[in-house]
Amino acid sequence: MTVVVVSYNLAFLVNFAEWSLKDRLLVWTTRLLVVTSLTLPQLQDLLSAHWTYSMMNSVFFNMKNNSSRTKYQVLSYFPYSPTGPQLVQVASWIPSRALVIAETNAFFQEKFSNFHGAQVNVSAAPFPPFWDELKGPDNTRQYRGAGYSLLSTIAAALNFTFRVMPTSSWAEVVRLVEERVAFLSPNSHMVLPHRREHYDFSFVYEYASMDFCMAPPGLQPQWKAFYYPLSWVVWVATLLALLITSFFLFAV
Numbered sequence: 001m002t003v004v005v006v007s008y009n010l011a012f013l014v015n016f017a018e019w020s021l022k023d024r025l026l027v028w029t030t031r032l033l034v035v036t037s038l039t040l041p042q043l044q045d046l047l048s049a050h051w052t053y054s055m056m057n058s059v060f061f062n063m064k065n066n067s068s069r070t071k072y073q074v075l076s077y078f079p080y081s082p083t084g085p086q087l088v089q090v091a092s093w094i095p096s097r098a099l100v101i102a103e104t105n106a107f108f109q110e111k112f113s114n115f116h117g118a119q120v121n122v123s124a125a126p127f128p129p130f131w132d133e134l135k136g137p138d139n140t141r142q143y144r145g146a147g148y149s150l151l152s153t154i155a156a157a158l159n160f161t162f163r164v165m166p167t168s169s170w171a172e173v174v175r176l177v178e179e180r181v182a183f184l185s186p187n188s189h190m191v192l193p194h195r196r197e198h199y200d201f202s203f204v205y206e207y208a209s210m211d212f213c214m215a216p217p218g219l220q221p222q223w224k225a226f227y228y229p230l231s232w233v234v235w236v237a238t239l240l241a242l243l244i245t246s247f248f249l250f251a252v
Contacts, residue, residue, distance in 0.1 A: 002031040010042060017050035027200065031108050032058035044087050047077040051180050054079050057108055059090065070095060080115045115160030122151065122162045123173045123182035130188040147186040150205070174199065
């Protein structure tokens with residue numbers, strides 16, 4: 001799906017970025033096309049300041065007027081590149097000519113296939129065996145567990161490093177992700193409908209089920225094997241029943 005926004009009002013574009021993020025209007029598979037007319041410094045500040053434009057799958061058709069003709073620059077913001085965050089022209093369009101796409105860039109380009117060694121923030125809380133924190137030498141922290149191994153493998157494949165942000169509770173872990181202070185959380189989270197309203201899940205790698213369980217019975221001495229399977233209440237009730245039955249039989 002492609003969402004098209006047309007506005008030459010900078011304040012409206014700021015509000016759209018904030019409310020679309022808050023109400024989760026966009027996901028990565030949604031393409032956002034913004035048609036506007038801003039100066040390059042305005043556009044640079046707008047895109048770098050808002051997650052909707054910098055991190056989501058968005059491009060800007062920015063109109064440039066001069067005395068002879070109208071020209072549109074097609075711009076996209078790339079948060080990770082060999083030289084750091086940058087605004088890149090991926091195409092250009094003049095109404096009298098066809099759309100010209102830059103040779104090295106697709107119109108909507110993948111932004112996260114390579115982080116180029118950038119450092120990203122992650123939030124996590126101790127939750128063995130998925131995430132465990134240990135004290136290392138010189139008052140440092142060391143991490144281990146399935147979540148840490150998974151995050152390390154992804155970081156190596158996508159070429160980024162990560163910094164684990166200090167947290168004091170599960171609520172703070174997810175709040176940092178919701179506020180985009182943390183890029184992700186490697187903790188194992190149960191997929192629930194109300195959680196999907198606040199943040200995205202990557203993929204399911206651990207399945208859990210609810211079952212009835214009990215401790216395995218232990219071996220009892222031979223002399224206890226006769227009465228052990230039944231509780232004392234059952235034995236008392238059985239003896240009372242035998243006594244009462246015997247009394248009535250002999251009484252008759």
